[in-house]
Amino acid sequence: xxxxxxxxxxxxxxxxxxxxxxxxxxxxxxxxxxxxxxxxxxxxxxxxxxxxxxxxxxxxxxxxxxxxxxxxxxxxxxxxxxxxxxxxxxxxxxxxxxxxxxxxxxxxxxxxxxxxxxxxxxxxxxxxxxxxxxxxxxxxxxxxxxxxxxxxxxxxxxxxxxxxxxxxxxxxxxxxxxxxxxxxxxxxxxxxxxxxxxxxxxxxxxxxxxxxxxxxxxxxxxxxxxxxxxxxxxxxxxxxxxxxxxxxxxxxxxxxxxxxxxxxxxxxxxxxxxxxxxxxxxxxxxxxxxxxxxxxxxxxxxxxxxxxxxxxxxxx
Amino acid sequence: xxxxxxxxxxxxxxxxxxxxxxxxxxxxxxxxxxxxxxxxxxxxxxxxxxxxxxxxxxxxxxxxxxxxxxxxxxxxxxxxxxxxxxxxxxxxxxxxxxxxxxxxxxxxxxxxxxxxxxxxxxxxxxxxxxxxxxxxxxxxxxxxxxxxxxxxxxxxxxxxxxxxxxxxxxxxxxxxxxxxxxxxxxxxxxxxxxxxxxxxxxxxxxxxxxxxxxxxxxxxxxxxxxxxxxxxxxxxxxxxxxxxxxxxxxxxxxxxxxxxxxxxxxxxxxxxxxxxxxxxxxxxxxxxxxxxxxxxxxxxxxxxxx
Numbered sequence: 001x002x003x004x005x006x007x008x009x010x011x012x013x014x015x016x017x018x019x020x021x022x023x024x025x026x027x028x029x030x031x032x033x034x035x036x037x038x039x040x041x042x043x044x045x046x047x048x049x050x051x052x053x054x055x056x057x058x059x060x061x062x063x064x065x066x067x068x069x070x071x072x073x074x075x076x077x078x079x080x081x082x083x084x085x086x087x088x089x090x091x092x093x094x095x096x097x098x099x100x101x102x103x104x105x106x107x108x109x110x111x112x113x114x115x116x117x118x119x120x121x122x123x124x125x126x127x128x129x130x131x132x133x134x135x136x137x138x139x140x141x142x143x144x145x146x147x148x149x150x151x152x153x154x155x156x157x158x159x160x161x162x163x164x165x166x167x168x169x170x171x172x173x174x175x176x177x178x179x180x181x182x183x184x185x186x187x188x189x190x191x192x193x194x195x196x197x198x199x200x201x202x203x204x205x206x207x208x209x210x211x212x213x214x215x216x217x218x219x220x221x222x223x224x225x226x227x228x229x230x231x232x233x234x235x236x237x238x239x240x241x242x243x244x245x246x247x248x249x250x251x252x253x254x255x256x257x258x259x260x261x262x263x264x265x266x267x268x269x270x271x272x273x274x275x276x277x278x279x280x281x282x283x284x285x286x287x288x289x290x291x292x293x294x295x296x297x298x299x300x301x302x303x304x305x306x307x308x309x310x311x312x313x314x315x316x
Numbered sequence: 317x318x319x320x321x322x323x324x325x326x327x328x329x330x331x332x333x334x335x336x337x338x339x340x341x342x343x344x345x346x347x348x349x350x351x352x353x354x355x356x357x358x359x360x361x362x363x364x365x366x367x368x369x370x371x372x373x374x375x376x377x378x379x380x381x382x383x384x385x386x387x388x389x390x391x392x393x394x395x396x397x398x399x400x401x402x403x404x405x406x407x408x409x410x411x412x413x414x415x416x417x418x419x420x421x422x423x424x425x426x427x428x429x430x431x432x433x434x435x436x437x438x439x440x441x442x443x444x445x446x447x448x449x450x451x452x453x454x455x456x457x458x459x460x461x462x463x464x465x466x467x468x469x470x471x472x473x474x475x476x477x478x479x480x481x482x483x484x485x486x487x488x489x490x491x492x493x494x495x496x497x498x499x500x501x502x503x504x505x506x507x508x509x510x511x512x513x514x515x516x517x518x519x520x521x522x523x524x525x526x527x528x529x530x531x532x533x534x535x536x537x538x539x540x541x542x543x544x545x546x547x548x549x550x551x552x553x554x555x556x557x558x559x560x561x562x563x564x565x566x567x568x569x570x571x572x573x574x575x576x577x578x579x580x581x582x583x584x585x586x587x588x589x590x591x592x593x594x595x596x597x598x599x600x601x602x603x604x605x606x607x608x609x610x611x612x613x614x615x616x617x618x619x620x621x622x
Contacts, residue, residue: 016461021473028477135610139603141553143560143575144595147584155585162585246464254468258557262579272469276476276562284476288469295466 003304010300017292021285022066026059038079049077075289076282080275085286089268093290095165096267100256100294102183103190104245111195112241115202119237120229122207130203134196142255146189146262153185160184163264186263190255194248201244206237239310246302249295348616355615362611365604372601376420383414386569394587404589406574407581415569416593422570423601426486426555431548433490438497438547439540443528445498446505455498462495468557475563482565485558489551496550500543501536508535538616545609549602556598571597 041049052069055062069075075085118130154162160181161167167178209215210233218228257269264270268287275283356362375382390409397404403412445455471488478484508514509532517527558564559572560579571594578590 013461013464017465020465020470024470024474025477028474135606136599136603139549139599139606141556141575141595141598141602143557143579144591144598147575147591147595151585151588151591250464250466253466254557257468257472258560261561272472273561276472279476281473281477284469284473288466288473291466291469295464299464 003307006300006303010296013296013299014293017289017296018067018070019063021288022063025285026062040079070289075286078283079280080278080283085282088271088283089286089290092266092268092271093294095265096256096260096269096291097294098179099183099186099190099260099265099267100252102187103194103256104252106187106191107194107198108241108245110191111198112202112238114195115199115237115241116206116229116234118199118203119206119210127203130199134199136196137192137194138196140193142189142193142258143262145192146186146259149185149189150262165266182263182265186259186265189259189262190252193255194252197248198241198244202237202241205240206233209233209237212236239306242302242306242309246299249298253291253295352612352616356611359611359615361607362615365607365611368600368604369608372420372597372604373424375417376424379417379421383411383417385418386410386414394583396587397589403593404587406577406587406590407583412574412589412593415574416571416597418569419571419574419594420597422482422565422568423552423555423572423598426482426489426570427548427551427601429486430489430493430551430555431544433486434493434497434547434551435540435544437490438494438543439501439533439536441494442498442501443505443532443536446502446509447524447528447532452502456502459495459498459502462492463499467492468554471554471558472561472563475558480563480565482568485555485563485565488558489554493547493551493554497540497543497547500546501539504536504539505532508532511535542609542613545605545612549605552598552602552605571595 038046050056057065073086075089077083078085078088081088114130118127121127150162153160161178162185163182165179165182166175167182170178210229212233215228215233218232219225223232256267257272259265260267260269261273268290271283272287274280275287387410388408390405390411392401392405393409394407395401395405401411401413403416406412406415441455441459445452471492474488474491475484478488514527514531517531521527555564555570556572556575559570560576562576562580564570564573564576566573574594575584575591578584578587583590
């Protein structure tokens with residue numbers, strides 16, 4: 001079984017995220033109680049909460065209580081909305097998943113053919129162009145590109161909505177249409193900043209694969225260049241691109257936080273922005289843990305897919 | 317860790333190296349450095365990037381001579397660029413050109429300070445780990461775990477708890493950037509440690525510190541140079557991201573703060589000059605740093621030299 005170690009690794013990462021959060025909250029300068037109880041609460045409510053989290057007990061006991069609470073899905077109460085943080089974030093999570101998922105799929109669908117195009121025209125004009133666009137895309141500040149797209153397609157041309165995730169008072173099929181229309185610009189912004197690393201990785205691994213002996217052999221056997229490129233070389237070059245997905249997930253989530261802020265998209269990222277303005281610490285802490293778990297789960301999925309793509313990983 | 321996951325880890329490391337550039341082992345003696353510089357000078361893109369970085373640094377240093385510090389308010393509100401206000405004015409009538417010029421100070425300061433801390437810490441951990449193999453497994457697990465977490469939300473949490481200031485931003489960005497440096501430097505240090513000359517050095521002295529300082533660090537210097545640039549440009553983007561979410565220093569101008577205030581005042585969509593110029597400044601700084609590292613990588617690689 002090769003799935004089990006992945007699962008164990010995922011759980012280890014989540015435990016690490018929880019522990020880091022705990023240590024940061026307790027050891028940093030500032031009132032540790034802030035992470036759980038707002039100073040604006042009535043003293044009685046605050047006292048009950050602090051006791052529930054054992055903030056009067058030694059650090060190691062506090063850690064135990066903290067783990068116990070999180071295992072039971074208790075991330076505290078949002079200061080501003082007075083409902084459990086888990087409920088706040090659960091409402092927002094689907095939007096973040098929709099946005100990042102769409103952006104990721106779009107990046108892979110556009111990035112792989114672009115990388116193949118650049119590699120097969122190595123040194124040519126197309127190759128140069130693709131490389132320039134790739135490097136520039138990696139250097140752009142995510143909100144910059146979001147604001148530009150919003151200005152261009154939302155305001156000047158008026159083709160697409162400028163914010164939110166759906167239209168009010170629209171039902172049935174039209175509702176799905178409005179969700180799709182609201183998704184285009186945020187997903188496009190995320191795709192454009194992610195694209196560079198995929199295209200450049202695809203390009204360099206494909207160029208390397210094209211130099212292998214089995215490619216020369218396939219060509220010598222009389223297979224056409226197109227067939228060798230798409231059937232033989234691409235299969236092997238796809239593997240590092242799959243690992244890249246796992247490596248880029250953290251950046252994708254960071255980008256989503258900024259993109260959601262620009263487009264007022266009701267995901268966890270926008271929730272973070274609102275929590276920062278109101279200093280709602282339980283939401284900030286919960287949002288980090290939610291996003292960490294999202295990344296870990298997505299990472300496990302890519303690892304498992306990798307195992308199916310590359311039999312060597314599964315067998316060994 | 318099982319064989320399979322080790323296999324996957326090496327594959328992952330390879331994939332990342334592809335995006336940063338392969339690491340040929342070049343002993344960095346004087347001759348090699350001179351050759352690298354000669355190859356570097358022939359690349360117009362690299363020289364232009366270097367020029368842009370020097371120019372931006374000069375602007376940051378001489379900001380007081382270039383533009384007056386933006387006052388707290390002005391007469392002309394939200395005016396498009398003109399001869400008087402090159403980059404227009406914001407919703408409080410302040411000169412955007414002045415904000416961008418003064419903002420370069422903080423952006424460059426954060427980039428330099430945060431990457432310096434991250435580099436020293438990251439290199440130290442990587443080299444010590446490579447030399448003392450027993451520590452290495454612990455270090456590589458911690459680095460892997462940290463790298464698989466979404467860093468920006470973690471930075472946000474810490475910056476919000478500690479309170480926004482330039483020092484906080486530098487500390488937060490540095491604290492979550494060193495694992496990336498460790499990962500880059502470690503892979504190179506591991507190959508160097510196995511080379512015969514390090515074994516020879518072990519016979520000559522019993523001080524691991526001497527071997528690390530005299531033989532291992534110089535051998536990984538090229539990787540360090542590359543990761544300085546990569547870390548610095550990431551730091552600029554992270555700091556701008558924090559400022560854009562309202563966690564920047566409210567008393568110091570930064571490019572992220574200009575964008576944040578444009579968003580807060582609701583003028584972001586109508587006044588294009590408010591967002592265009594700070595965005596261009598960030599792009600210019602990060603892009604030239606990235607191009608510089610790519611050119612340097614090519615220049616020191618004898619196989620890529622023309």
